[in-house]
Amino acid sequence: MLRDVNNGYRGLLVILSAFMIQFISFGISLSIGVYNVEFLDYWSDRKTVSVSLIGAINIGFFLGAGPLTSFLMWKLEHRTIVMIGAALSTVGMLPLPYLSSLDYYCAFYGVLAGLGFCFVYVPSHVMSGLYFDKHRSLATGVATAGSGLGNTVMPIFIAYLIEEYSWKGSLLILAGLCFNLFVFAALLSPLPPNTTMELIVQEDVKERETMLMVQLENVALKQPQEPETISDIEVLVQERGLEDCNKMSLNKSGSTCTCTKEVNTQQNCLENVDTQSFEESEISTHAVPGESGTMEKNNTPQCSEKDEHSKKPLSIFCDFKFDVFFFNNLLWNTTSLMAFSFAPEFFVTRDISKIDAAFMMTVCGFGTFTGSVLGGVVGNCACVNRLVFYTVACLMLGLPLVLLPIVESDLIVYTALMLGFGMFFGIVLGLLVIITSDLLGSDRIGDGLGFLMLSNGIGCFVGPVLAAAIREAMGNYDSVMYTAGLICVLSAVLMMLIPVQALLCDSHSRKHDMALKYTSVQESS
Template sequence: MIPKWWCLMIVFSAFMIQVISFGTAGAIGLYNIEFIDYFNVGAAEVSLVGSINLGVFLGAGPFVSLMMRHMSYRRVAVIGSLLSTISLLCVPFLDNIIYLYIIYGIFTGLGFAMVYLPSSVLAGLYFNKHRSLVTGIATSGSGIAAVIFPLLVHSLIQYYGWKGSVFILAGLSLQCIVFSALLFPLAEKPDRKELKSVLTNSNIHDKQTNHPDIDHMRNNGKCENYNGQTCISENDKSVQQNCKVTKLMENSEPAAEKSLNHCYVLCDFSFFIFFLNNILWNMGVAISWILAPEYFVSMGLTKENAATILTFGGVGCFIGCIIGGGLGNIQSLSRLSMYISLNIAVGILLMFLPFKIFQSVEILSLIKFLYGLGFGGILGLLVIFTVDLLGEKALGDGFGYLMFSNGVGSIIGPPLGGALKDSLGTYDPTFFFAGTLIVVAGLLMFLIPIRDKFVPRPKKTATELTIEVISIHNI
């Protein structure tokens, strides 16, 4: 039996995994100048290294979620840690940028995806009442990474050269094995034969689907769901049998039984809209993330000023993840309304950048901080909102496809933004375009309540709603 306090260790592990994985992936931009000189190639070829890495990191979600179906989350994360570490160790020995595309771009990105997805999903599954706050805290690791790693990697390159610094990053990546080893599963998956036997012995099909004592027993704490991990009475054998039915039924995978197709989550209209939303806002965010430093320099600011502005964005992202997760935990607030509002606000803030009146270090830092707050809030709501749309049992598959949508947006957005700048000769239209994409992404989410108003979502059957207490009638 896993102690109750271990859930805090799961959150800590997910937080640290995000710090290391996102920090390492985001720091690749600092190596671009070194790669240009070392491999004797152009900036476009070098920028593709980071694009492939980020695209695979975020886009491998469906593949990783498929692995999570067939092995434990902890095993997937440990394998990913080893893969990312070994890949980083190979980078200093590569003498051709094509190999860098494969080793760093594909294998390191895949390794980090295999570490990130299981830790994020498991942190969400360990909690029910405070799930939104917990996932916000875990996600805030990406904000901390945006603050720490640029300064850290810059110092490492100065002291040890780019090759020596990559070895140190590989050592940090190796620590993900430790954090991955802490990802204990909630419970083992039930054996189908055992499930059938228990159901037969309990005569569950002969029982009523409601009982007047159910609500009373819930209120007195005698019957809790799977997250509570307790049952009505440990002394009554019949009750223990009923509790066994509850645990087996709740650990079965109803979504998987509905469809053997791994992409069944995309058949849900609301989640499909959420999927498209993530593609659009990630296109805008990727444009601002990759092109903002050069844009700030083109305004006449120094590289140090640009780094300072980006640091404020990282601080805002860290705080926003926690605030977004906390607000998402308040039942009286609509998570959908918050998510839409944050999308629109982030897009509008991005469209402020081209105006000359805002182009000073102080104002740009403030805008970037507010932008980071909104972006962090969006990240903090992703897991809990996925649960709202699909339920707990489909969280792994759903979040895997969200990562895929993030990867698609991250790969498509920057080339479009760069092409727009090349054709018009200025970055101003590029950032108007990026902000518009994010605003449109937020407006797209209005299709969910509109559709639900005219076509209500199917309700669960009585058996699905009361399966955890359906056999209380035996008491």
């Protein structure tokens, strides 16, 4: 059973709330393709690019306002921000049936509803990751599955509402649905005090113990002419914040010191660590490589200027891996919104009825739902390289879009391709938070996810506009699908730079070590 950080079940309630929030917000935003068919008929005198701005602005603010939301999470409670988002999304949707200007739709549906969806999505998604440690990948995958289920149910549900109540009447019903976001916001229990520090302690102490044992073993292997005293080892133990744990007993034997580990559990150690002193003496294990703290003789840790700089939100862009991940997100979001915005219109031009086109988007949403759960489950397996799994999912995400224009008008084949597209889209979404945690550390999930939302928002804004421009230039939607697929393949290729950079750094490190050993041998001889 999944449990939250306090061994209770409030985390499960947070997961349920995040699931339903994503169900509503993503379900409405990603169903814009169904409305685009109606919008193009209603504003027949306007160009496709102009009509595409409605959905582009909405999803752009939905994801692009991530940094603003991340900043607000430092100032306000997560639940408060979600409440504000629920109000904005409801106000943005409610007047739409009574408006007739495309500009007003861009302002209310695009800006207000999009900003509201961002405010409800980011804090709830971050909380689903913070409440869990061991099963974080699975927890965030289950929460992300809400977006897939919303994208499954909403297109066919909206198509039914349009048939029964017209497209303007359906918008009024969706406004009522947005009002329910207040309920799910109320269920987001705030994290208990000092929970964030407890999570960092649990994640860091094991690695610090390993580093300590390695350094102590190195001390024991030193030459007799370089003796170490008991006090030197005690200083090392104190630097690691373990002096109160009673885990280490020191014995002096001749000119060397040995360290023996008592049979004491890590949990007892965590109970004895003073979190305040740990926070003051912490040298983050998730800092940018090459940054470290310096210790004075009085054993008081002093962080360098680089460590202070690494705590700033923008410092995450000093990490090459995150920079690659940022642009990868921009590319695959461009692809996704090109497909979600104009796939229904593409199917209509292939002599597929509007209701069948909406059904295929529903199948795509079902694939997203299953893919999100699959991505969370597989990503939680220790034997799986999550970065490779994510890269392969990005590559496969573009393949169905390239195949769509090649296939003849076959409803079954189209359905299968959209199912595959949705499944790989869900896998990518399900791994988003856990990959961010792997690259930056759990203590910087909020900052990382906030800036990724900016990347996603830029891609989602560019996608529909780019697709409309290609449609106007080429006169068909085939070129739109080809372009979307190739952009997604490019996003996968970009992710391959991360292991390449790691290999190059490892090779350089080995050469450096060999040079040091050679120099040492020469000096000794």
